[in-house]
Amino acid sequence: MSVSTPRSETAEAPHRAGFACFVGRPNAGKSTLTNALVGRKVAITSNRPQTTRHSVRGIVHRPDAQLILVDTPGLHKPRTLLGERLNDVVRTTWAEVDVIGFCLPADQKIGPGDRFIAKELAGIKKTPKVAVVTKTDLVDSKTLAEQLLAIDALGRELGLEWAEIVPVSAADAQDAADAQDAADGGTPAGAPTPATRPGDDATSPERDARGAGQVSLLADLLVPLLPESPPLYPEGDLTDEPEQVMVAELIREAALEGVRDELPHSIAVVVEEMLPRPDRPADRPLVDIHANVYIERPSQKGIVIGPKGSRLKEVGTKSRKHIEALLGTPVFLDLHVKVAKDWQRDPRQLRKLGF
Numbered sequence: 001m002s003v004s005t006p007r008s009e010t011a012e013a014p015h016r017a018g019f020a021c022f023v024g025r026p027n028a029g030k031s032t033l034t035n036a037l038v039g040r041k042v043a044i045t046s047n048r049p050q051t052t053r054h055s056v057r058g059i060v061h062r063p064d065a066q067l068i069l070v071d072t073p074g075l076h077k078p079r080t081l082l083g084e085r086l087n088d089v090v091r092t093t094w095a096e097v098d099v100i101g102f103c104l105p106a107d108q109k110i111g112p113g114d115r116f117i118a119k120e121l122a123g124i125k126k127t128p129k130v131a132v133v134t135k136t137d138l139v140d141s142k143t144l145a146e147q148l149l150a151i152d153a154l155g156r157e158l159g160l161e162w163a164e165i166v167p168v169s170a171a172d173a174q175d176a177a178d179a180q181d182a183a184d185g186g187t188p189a190g191a192p193t194p195a196t197r198p199g200d201d202a203t204s205p206e207r208d209a210r211g212a213g214q215v216s217l218l219a220d221l222l223v224p225l226l227p228e229s230p231p232l233y234p235e236g237d238l239t240d241e242p243e244q245v246m247v248a249e250l251i252r253e254a255a256l257e258g259v260r261d262e263l264p265h266s267i268a269v270v271v272e273e274m275l276p277r278p279d280r281p282a283d284r285p286l287v288d289i290h291a292n293v294y295i296e297r298p299s300q301k302g303i304v305i306g307p308k309g310s311r312l313k314e315v316g317t318k319s320r321k322h323i324e325a326l327l328g329t330p331v332f333l334d335l336h337v338k339v340a341k342d343w344q345r346d347p348r349q350l351r352k353l354g355f
């Protein structure tokens, strides 16, 4: 086992560029880690499983390397056509990347779900695998040490050689990314300010440094596993996901909030149109976004819309804040709720909804 410290790269070290993906059980912290590495909210996060449906790439730009992160949905036992397609997306991604980060939360013992993924990983011989122990802020050092040993043992049992085993907490770095988003996009009038825990100072330099430090150590360990290559993306690009897909994801994240128990996987969002409003002065642009929130059954409509439209309004306010931060302009968001009957089981509907 090697729990590493950063290596010092010499000035002559060749430039590297390549793809990494994080795999792991739903809720293992993959999206949060992607955001923390990129320093921005590019992948949606939630405290409920399987919210990431699209392969979102975040790009980490460094003087010595470009690390392109592909965030996949969780691999799971497929029960629907959507489930099968999601698993295919995961496996295809694994075969294409230069390094795989297997995320295992520090606060949960290795379970059957982790073993299932680890076995699949063991079958992929060529790609180096890094075990990333996430959420280390949630455990004491003894629990963390036990987890590191358990991961080492799991690797040996399955013939899976870890290139590294790295403990990471992305929580503080995530706060910093949220704060950065809010600062860049501004908070529209009437919209709630970014959430912080009571007594928490999300922008405290000490917290930022701690989170960012651990996360950049992970980047230091991933970079040497990438091939020598010039940068693959222009500097400044944080993601190549089409903006409309990102916008749809932000709306879906807001729409899921508070109704996940009732509608765990039934919500899909499609941005129908996204255009700059004509005749606006150059210094006061506005982007009009028309999006549909799809549910599976008419009975779910009331849940999403809420009494007198109150929930849908809240979804609009919340997602608009993040969309404005993403696009860097004020946004007029027009949301409609539509029924796409049993869309998860219908290939035609799945295609239409972008799966």
Ligand SMILES: Nc1nc2c(ncn2[C@@H]2O[C@H](COP(=O)(O)OP(=O)(O)OP(=O)(O)O)[C@@H](O)[C@H]2O)c(=O)[nH]1
Pocket (backbone or CB within 6 Å): 024, 025, 026, 027, 028, 029, 030, 031, 032, 033, 044, 045, 046, 047, 048, 049, 050, 051, 052, 072, 073, 074, 134, 135, 136, 137, 138, 168, 169, 170, 171, 172
């Ligand atoms: N305390 C703490 N919480 C974390 C950390 N990383 C992630 N979380 C939380 O864990 C939950 C799940 O994180 P995600 O990043 O959405 O997990 P995921 O693996 O992308 O989940 P899926 O999209 O369902 O596959 C969220 O509530 C995060 O805020 C961490 O380092 N520390």
